[in-house]
Amino acid sequence: MEEDLISKKELLELTGISYGQLYRWKRKQLIPEEWFIRKSAFTGQETFFPKERILRRVHNIINMKGDLSLDELAEKLADTTSYAHPHLSLSAAQLLERNIVSLTTLNRFGDATAGGKKYTFEQVVHLVAVDGLLSKGEMNLDEADGLFRTLTKNTAKFAGKNWELFFIRKMGASFFLLAATPADLIFDDGTRLVSRLSLTDLVEQLNGKLN
The missing domain is CATH 1.10.1660.10 (Multidrug-efflux Transporter Regulator; Chain: A; Domain 2)
Incomplete structure (x- = not known):
């Protein structure tokens, strides 16, 4: 893999x-x-x-x-935290105007019509992760739902530490694994690593669009 x-x-x-x-x-x-x-x-x-x-x-x-x-x-x-934006809050309109996420992603996992709603830095990172894999055609919408749930429920458990996400498939089934960075996971034969993302990668990607 x-x-x-x-x-x-x-x-x-x-x-x-x-x-x-x-x-x-x-x-x-x-x-x-x-x-x-x-x-x-x-x-x-x-x-x-x-x-x-x-x-x-x-x-x-x-x-x-x-x-x-x-x-x-x-x-x-x-140091990821040094160029993160912990106090960031962006509206749906700002996310779309800056091309941070697509309308499809925002409609499914946020609310593109909520004018006053603000998204926190962590929420934007989750949207960026899902949007990136969807835009590359690496996952379908049901898998995107699973990824968004995984990120929303579990990233806070890392208490500000860096983490990595592994998106894998085996025999037609999809799985998501979160691990503290650095992570070196080994899977058995027949398991395909579809994508590997880290918090650092996602923050860099987001930072590039904010600057």
């Missing part, structure tokens, strides 16, 4: 960053060491990265580095 990977060459071409930038960010711990994955390829050993996480991280580094030094940015990225 592996995440989708992107090669170093593809990453540099897709994002427009240079080899030097990539490894300077690595040295400054803007990109975790464990994201540099060495694998055998036709041309020999090549470096790959978890695709969604590295693309999101590069996007946020580019957007944030104009205001912060690399050392300040590394410290900020290492």
Whole structure:
């Protein structure tokens, strides 16, 4: 069960960053060491990265580095709470205007017609998680209902600590697992990891849309 990977060459071409930038960010711990994955390829050993996480991280580094030094940015990225918005409250209209979630998601799990209703930071994170998987076609609406219930009922139990979500399927049945970060889960044969999300990933994604 592996995440989708992107090669170093593809990453540099897709994002427009240079080899030097990539490894300077690595040295400054803007990109975790464990994201540099060495694998055998036709041309020999090549470096790959978890695709969604590295693309999101590069996007946020580019957007944030104009205001912060690399050392300040590394410290900020290492601590989810430092760039979270615990006092955030957004209306349905603001969520839609900023393209944070889709109308479909908001209609199903919120209330797109409630003009005065405000969504807390935690609620917005949950909506972002569900909306992301729905928009990529990785789950159906019934599965989205299950994911939203899982997040709503259980994330508070982590008491402000980072967590990871594993969305898996086996023999046509879907399951959601929440675990404290870092998590390294092993499943038996026939289990497929559909998606893996962390609170850090979701906060980064949300932060990118708020800035």
